[in-house]
Each structure stands twice: as C-alpha cells, then as structure tokens.
Amino acid sequence: MAEEPVVEEPTASGVGERRWRQAVRERLPLWVQTRCGLEPRSLAALAVVLGVAACAAGGFFWAGRPEQVRAPEVVRVAPVVASPPSVSVSASASAGSGGASAEVVVDVGGKVRRPGVLTLPAGSRVADALRAAGGVRAGADLTGLNRARVLFDGEQVLVGVPAAAAVAGPGGAGTGAGAGVSGGGGVPLSLNTATVEQFDGLPGVGPVLARRLVDHRTEHGGFRSVEELREVDGIGERRYADLQPLVRP
Structure with missing residues (x-):
C-alpha cells in the first residue's frame, strides 16, 4: 500500500513571514516588484541602499543648517594721555648740557650783588647765574647780555663791565654786557653776547650775515x-x- 505524502502545515512564524512579505509587496512600486522579485536578499539590499541614502541626505541638510554667529567684541580705543608739560632747562639740572657733567662752575662778576665763583646745575642759563649771584644791581646795563644762553663750565659772566676792563676767561675775555668789537683794548668779540651792530663791525660781515x-x-x-x-x-x-x-665763544 503506497504511502501518502506528508503535507506540512505552515507554522505560525511562516504565516507571519508570508503576511509581512505580502504587505511589503503591496507598498513597493511596480518596477521594484518586477526587478527584485521580492526575494529576501533583494529586499535587504534595497533597504540598505535606502538607509544609506537617507543618512547621506540627513548629513547634507545638517551641515547646511543655519548657525548662530557671535558678533565681534567692540574694541575700545585707549584714552590719549596728555604729555607732561615741558620742564625748563634750569629746573631740570640733572639733564645737563651735552651730558658731560651734572654741574658747571662759572665766575659771575661786575654789577651783581654777590659776585664770585658759583657751582650751578648743568644746563643752567645766564639768568640762573645772575639769580644765584643775588641779582643785578640797579642801573646795570644789560644790553648785549643774552640771559637765555646756556652756560658752559669754566666761563666768566660779567655784568655792566666795559670791554677794555673785561678779564680773560677760558676762551679769551670774559662774557660781559658791553663787550665791544675786537680792537677795543685787544678784546675779542663774544659770539654769545654781541649784537647785530657789533657783528656788522667785523671785517667781511654785513647786516645780513650779522x-x-x-x-x-x-x-x-x-x-x-x-x-x-x-x-x-x-x-x-x-x-x-x-x-x-x-x-x-
């Protein structure tokens, strides 16, 4: 007697898988159903491709999203510091004249209240020497005396003394008011005290050069x-x- 073929009844898992395939087949486009044939491997490959494409699209849109940008900080201009007022040469004695020494020694004579040898800060002027000597006596002639001139070490400042009576200093005769042109007692003319008229009296010097x-x-x-x-x-x-x-000089 021939044996009847055994027909296996579908299990619950097989029925679920068949229904899942049927549901996916109904939702896929017709060209996909034709090409892939709804094989498990084809469906898996299609799912991978779609997943990669979705990830790439998401990354593209994420990179192109607008971002907040902070405004640059305001740079404040530093306040301008006013330069200190200039200091006169006589007040800034330590600066010196030429930087050779911090002091100068000068001989002040003539019509001053306290004539003598004075030690002054380097950079002092003739006016400083006159103040240190007690000031000029009443009636003294200061014509030709440049009180703004810077003193140099070892010079002599004479006030109101005629050129013929001037005592020789480090560069010749003393520096005094009223020192005349060379020839008056053999005294050379002081370049630092001579007037335009006195320079004009020198040989070869006219009014313009004076x-x-x-x-x-x-x-x-x-x-x-x-x-x-x-x-x-x-x-x-x-x-x-x-x-x-x-x-x-």
Missing part, C-alpha cells in the same frame, strides 16, 4: 666754540680764517 649769526645763536642756545661759525650759512673757510682771531 643777522644770521644772531639767529644761529638763538636757535642753538649759543656758540660753544669759535669753530661753530662754520655752521653759519655764508661763512666759508676764507671768512672763517679772518674772523677766528677776532671772536670768542
């Missing part, structure tokens, strides 16, 4: 040496040789 000499003296705070005449416009080597024995 004014240049006074302007140069005012601009540079006086003549330190006779050699500084070379720096004045209009004085060449020949004219300098003629003036050298006739003048002093």
Whole structure:
C-alpha cells in the first residue's frame, strides 16, 4: 500500500513571514516588484541602499543648517594721555648740557650783588647765574647780555663791565654786557653776547650775515666754540680764517 505524502502545515512564524512579505509587496512600486522579485536578499539590499541614502541626505541638510554667529567684541580705543608739560632747562639740572657733567662752575662778576665763583646745575642759563649771584644791581646795563644762553663750565659772566676792563676767561675775555668789537683794548668779540651792530663791525660781515649769526645763536642756545661759525650759512673757510682771531665763544 503506497504511502501518502506528508503535507506540512505552515507554522505560525511562516504565516507571519508570508503576511509581512505580502504587505511589503503591496507598498513597493511596480518596477521594484518586477526587478527584485521580492526575494529576501533583494529586499535587504534595497533597504540598505535606502538607509544609506537617507543618512547621506540627513548629513547634507545638517551641515547646511543655519548657525548662530557671535558678533565681534567692540574694541575700545585707549584714552590719549596728555604729555607732561615741558620742564625748563634750569629746573631740570640733572639733564645737563651735552651730558658731560651734572654741574658747571662759572665766575659771575661786575654789577651783581654777590659776585664770585658759583657751582650751578648743568644746563643752567645766564639768568640762573645772575639769580644765584643775588641779582643785578640797579642801573646795570644789560644790553648785549643774552640771559637765555646756556652756560658752559669754566666761563666768566660779567655784568655792566666795559670791554677794555673785561678779564680773560677760558676762551679769551670774559662774557660781559658791553663787550665791544675786537680792537677795543685787544678784546675779542663774544659770539654769545654781541649784537647785530657789533657783528656788522667785523671785517667781511654785513647786516645780513650779522643777522644770521644772531639767529644761529638763538636757535642753538649759543656758540660753544669759535669753530661753530662754520655752521653759519655764508661763512666759508676764507671768512672763517679772518674772523677766528677776532671772536670768542
């Protein structure tokens, strides 16, 4: 007697899988059903491709999302500090004139209340020396005395003393008010106290050059040496040789 074939009844899991496939098949487009044939491997590959595409699209939109940007901080301008007021040369004695020494020793004589040798801070001017000597006596002639000139060490400042009576100093005769042109008692003319008229009396010096000499003296705070005449416009080597024995600082 022939055996009847055994027909296996579908299990619950098989029925669920069949229903799941049927549901997916109904929701897929027709071209997908035709190409993939709804095989398990094809469905898995399709799901992977769709997942990768969804991730790529999400990353693209996430990277292009608008972001908040902080405004740059306001840079404040530093307040301008006013420069300190300038200090006069006589007040800033430690600065010195030329930086060679912190003091200068000068001899103040003539018509002052306390004549003598004075030690002053470097950078002091003739006016400082006159104050240190007690001031000028009444009636003293200060014509030609440059009280704004910076003192140099070892010089002599004479007030109201005629040129013929001036005592020789470190560069020749003393520096005094009323010192005349060379020839008055053999006293050289002081470059630091002479007036325009006195310069005009020197050989080879006219009114224009005399004014240049006074302007140069005012601009540079006086003549330190006779050699500084070379720096004045209009004085060449020949004219300098003629003036050298006739003048002093």
